[in-house]
Amino acid sequence: MSGLDLFGYPGHTVPVRHVIALDVGGTGMKAALVGAGGELLYQARRATGRERGPDAVVESILGFAADLRAHGERHFGRSAAAAGVAVPGIVDAERGVAAYSANLGWRDVPLRDLLGRRLDGAPVALGHDVRTGGLAEGRIGAGKGADRFLFVPLGTGIAGAIGIGGGVEAGAHGFAGEIGHIVVRPGGTPCPCGQRGCLERYASASAVSQAWAAACDDPEADAADCARAVAAGDPNAVRVWREAVDALADGLVTALTLLDPRTLIIGGGLAEAGETLFTPLRDAVRRRVTFQKLPSIVPAALGDTAGCLGAGLLAWDLLVTTDRSEVSA
Numbered sequence: 001m002s003g004l005d006l007f008g009y010p011g012h013t014v015p016v017r018h019v020i021a022l023d024v025g026g027t028g029m030k031a032a033l034v035g036a037g038g039e040l041l042y043q044a045r046r047a048t049g050r051e052r053g054p055d056a057v058v059e060s061i062l063g064f065a066a067d068l069r070a071h072g073e074r075h076f077g078r079s080a081a082a083a084g085v086a087v088p089g090i091v092d093a094e095r096g097v098a099a100y101s102a103n104l105g106w107r108d109v110p111l112r113d114l115l116g117r118r119l120d121g122a123p124v125a126l127g128h129d130v131r132t133g134g135l136a137e138g139r140i141g142a143g144k145g146a147d148r149f150l151f152v153p154l155g156t157g158i159a160g161a162i163g164i165g166g167g168v169e170a171g172a173h174g175f176a177g178e179i180g181h182i183v184v185r186p187g188g189t190p191c192p193c194g195q196r197g198c199l200e201r202y203a204s205a206s207a208v209s210q211a212w213a214a215a216c217d218d219p220e221a222d223a224a225d226c227a228r229a230v231a232a233g234d235p236n237a238v239r240v241w242r243e244a245v246d247a248l249a250d251g252l253v254t255a256l257t258l259l260d261p262r263t264l265i266i267g268g269g270l271a272e273a274g275e276t277l278f279t280p281l282r283d284a285v286r287r288r289v290t291f292q293k294l295p296s297i298v299p300a301a302l303g304d305t306a307g308c309l310g311a312g313l314l315a316w317d318l319l320v321t322t323d324r325s326e327v328s329a
Ligand SMILES: [Zn+2]
Pocket: 180, 181, 191, 192, 193, 194, 195, 198
């Protein structure tokens, strides 16, 4: 019986081992109960409610987790064995602390301990949203099985997750992978990070939207409109698009020179342009490499469920570690 078949059978007698996966975003939280084979047994969404302030957001997360646990007890015959939670901003995964989020307004929230207490001592893993999504893309999504990959979502900004040997590198201070703030145009457009000419000022979905809105003198025009105009052969759009693709290729070549990934996974809103993006991007990267090996450049496969699926993987990884140490103890 597959996990989904269980929906109609709340009274079934065989308990199903599962974990809680929770992806906290700026506006919404996505959650799931995930089985041992990665199957989604149950999915739910709630508003993050950031307008009510950081304390209320934390309380919403704790309440959602407790409700998910209760759902598992009712429908799957046992409590979740662990929980994984992905949050935005700066995350200290080792200490289980959500250190800072401009979006949610919190500072130094000991989220792992708070959740552990609310879940009666179940083990909890805390992860950074992009690295957690990257973990899922690398392990079960577009990079399936790649031992070395780089995941780059092109959204409001540009971030990155460096995949190495089944995990994602966080760096010494939790800042590894910030490819959006590699300077690709020295002295160029100012970036909120304090630098000028950062990649995300040129190649994020927001940057392309801005450039296209200015080029066609329509404040409502966005990156998706630009991609459509490129596909239709509009020379103005082709110029805007090429500038973004060139900047992106410059940034990606810097990254692949340092990291030598086998697979480069491109996600986020801009990747939804499909081959309008990927064909010129592959060309632009190929033209720039000399001695470096070309990675395969592929679109992300998991869409906006990557963070939630990754949170489930973090939780299951905890159990593998715990099970092993129990065996060796
Ligand atoms: Zn920057």
